[in-house]
Structures are given as structure tokens and as C-alpha cells.
Amino acid sequence: MRGACPVGRGPRARLPSRNRERPPAPRLTAAPPVAINQADRSARASPAAATDAKENHRAQGDNDMAMKRRAESSFVLFDVTYADGTQTSNRKVPLSVLDDPAGEAAIKAAIAAQDRQIALASGRPRGEIKSVKRSRT
16 A cells, blocks of 8 residues: 555654754843943933933934924815816915915916916816815815
8 A cells, every 4th residue: 555654654753853853942141231321320310310311312313202293385285176067176286375465366376377287288178267165184
């Protein structure tokens, strides 16, 4: 009978035991001593010194945790409705256009200029702008 193996004589029975052949694991030793700077020593001495040490780290640019800062945007987003009923969302308009005394007319003019550039690139002109509303984002 080919392929028949007596009990305990399968293909794995010939392999050496994993535990006996493996060398012992290296023992873990204590980490080498780390040099402690003066700010850390003073932080351990008193709670008031701890805040001073943190302020020193922050002054040096070492933050405990990085804070995400919101970038100041130079654009404002608008939703545009065209005369044919189509809508586009989140159209960027420069912040400087909002300061214009013309108000909504200046915003429509800025978006119309963008539409002309898009129409030149795509070959599909946009219709007339019916209304403009600031996006809520």
C-alpha cells in the first residue's frame, strides 16, 4: 500500500522536535541608564518646576503633542444656481472679492470668469448665473 503510514510515522513524525532543537531565548536585561537633563530633574523636584520645564520644552519647539492648526483660507465657497436649473457646489471665490462694495455682483462676476475659463478648456459653455449662496461647510 503506497502512501499508507502507520500511526505516528506520518511525514511530520520524521521532523525533529521544535523545542529540543531551538536554542534558548536570550534573557532580557535592563535598559542602559539614560542621561537625564536638568529640566527633567527639576520637574521631578516640584510641581511648579514641572510646569517651568514644560514651558522650556515648548519654547525650544519640543511639544508634548502636535496640535493641528487650522489654515487660514483665502477662499470662500459658494453654491451656484444657473438660469437653466443646473447647480454647482463649493465654487471657490477669493476672499478679496467679498470685500468689494459691489457685493453679490462681484461674486457673480468672479464665478462667471471661472466659468469662461472652464468653457474654453472643455468646449461646453455655462448658462447665466441665477443665484449665488454661501456654502455651509
